[in-house]
Amino acid sequence: MAVSSVASAIQAKIPVASSDEFRGQLRVVVPAESLESALRMVKDELGFDLLVDITCVDYLHYRGARDRFGLVYLLANTSNNQRVTLRVMLNEPNLTVPTAVPLWEGANWLEREVWDMFGIQFEGHPDLRRILLPDEFDSHPLRKDYPLQGQGERHNFPVLTREEA
Amino acid sequence: MATGASRHDLARFGAEVFRFSPRQCDLMIVAGRVVMKMLPVLQRIWQQMHEPKWCISMGACASTGGIFDTYCVVQGIDRFMPVDMYVPGCPPRPEQLIQAIIDLQEKIQHEGTIAGSEFSLSSRQQPKRALVELPILGQAPRFDSSVRVDVHSTEREGV
Numbered sequence: 251m252a253v254s255s256v257a258s259a260i261q262a263k264i265p266v267a268s269s270d271e272f273r274g275q276l277r278v279v280v281p282a283e284s285l286e287s288a289l290r291m292v293k294d295e296l297g298f299d300l301l302v303d304i305t306c307v308d309y310l311h312y313r314g315a316r317d318r319f320g321l322v323y324l325l326a327n328t329s330n331n332q333r334v335t336l337r338v339m340l341n342e343p344n345l346t347v348p349t350a351v352p353l354w355e356g357a358n359w360l361e362r363e364v365w366d367m368f369g370i371q372f373e374g375h376p377d378l379r380r381i382l383l384p385d386e387f388d389s390h391p392l393r394k395d396y397p398l399q400g401q402g403e404r405h406n407f408p409v410l411t412r413e414e415a
Numbered sequence: 416m417a418t419g420a421s422r423h424d425l426a427r428f429g430a431e432v433f434r435f436s437p438r439q440c441d442l443m444i445v446a447g448r449v450v451m452k453m454l455p456v457l458q459r460i461w462q463q464m465h466e467p468k469w470c471i472s473m474g475a476c477a478s479t480g481g482i483f484d485t486y487c488v489v490q491g492i493d494r495f496m497p498v499d500m501y502v503p504g505c506p507p508r509p510e511q512l513i514q515a516i517i518d519l520q521e522k523i524q525h526e527g528t529i530a531g532s533e534f535s536l537s538s539r540q541q542p543k544r545a546l547v548e549l550p551i552l553g554q555a556p557r558f559d560s561s562v563r564v565d566v567h568s569t570e571r572e573g574v
Contacts, residue, residue: 384451397486398486401486409495410495410496
């Protein structure tokens with residue numbers, strides 16, 4: 251199946267915000283409310299059975315960007331070696347999207363990482379905890395408005411001295 | 416790893432046995448970045464070690480955080496732990512680590528009880544022994560030995 255036919259197959263079922271092709275790979279932007287149906291349709295009907303990655307881009311201060319976050323799903327079809335990139339644009343008050351764990355079990359940790367680093371809420375996720383940072387951490391450091399050197403999280407450990415330890 | 420292996424062979428300098436349990440150690444070598452999440456673990460390892468104990472901060476990352484000046488990397492373990500000896504370098508040569516262990520042995524000879532209270536005495540604050548330049552056959556010494564300022568290496572002259 252050619253890339254253009256995949257694009258038209260998606261556009262026939264899902265309201266697509268935009269779609270383009272770059273070096274033989276398809277990139278589709280879908281609205282947030284149709285994300286779950288888009289993922290399900292791409293997996294069940296088009297055979298994109300492998301969830302390669304879920305990641306996120308913070309477009310704060312990005313030239314020409316109108317939306318804050320771009321949540322990216324990288325999918326692959328393991329039978330004909332095709333790949334597709336699904337992207338959802340999210341803005342600050344509504345950072346909740348439905349989870350993809352019922353479709354791909356591997357989405358569990360990927361969504362936990364996106365929650366950890368960007369603070370995107372995944373509704374229906376079975377175990378939405380931080381995966382990399384400590385549990386008591388209370389910000390999302392890969393957001394562009396988070397200072398590189400942190401907000402003092404690394405300074406509040408007890409100091410061990412020779413006398414006491 | 417190279418320091419303990421046969422080419423450099425730390426055992427020549429009286430430090431042979433590596434133990435991978437802190438309860439059998441008296442020297443902890445912190446090699447590399449310490450992430451904020453692992454710092455409580457590192458402190459716990461330090462607390463599990465028996466007295467007397469020493470700590471070497473090996474490399475630029477453990478000593479200062481190195482190039483990783485970010486929210487998650489501890490900017491030098493000496494902010495949160497006692498450190499006896501710092502080894503510069505990124506990464507340090509095995510010779511530097513061996514020199515640090517030799518210097519630590521010398522430090523233990525001069526001072527070093529459990530509390531380390533004599534560290535604060537001014538009479539104990541002696542200048543650190545400068546590195547003795549080893550003679551290389553057929554080469555003139557790079558540094559002029561007559562301007563050496565330290566006090567401890569005099570008995571090592573003529574090595």
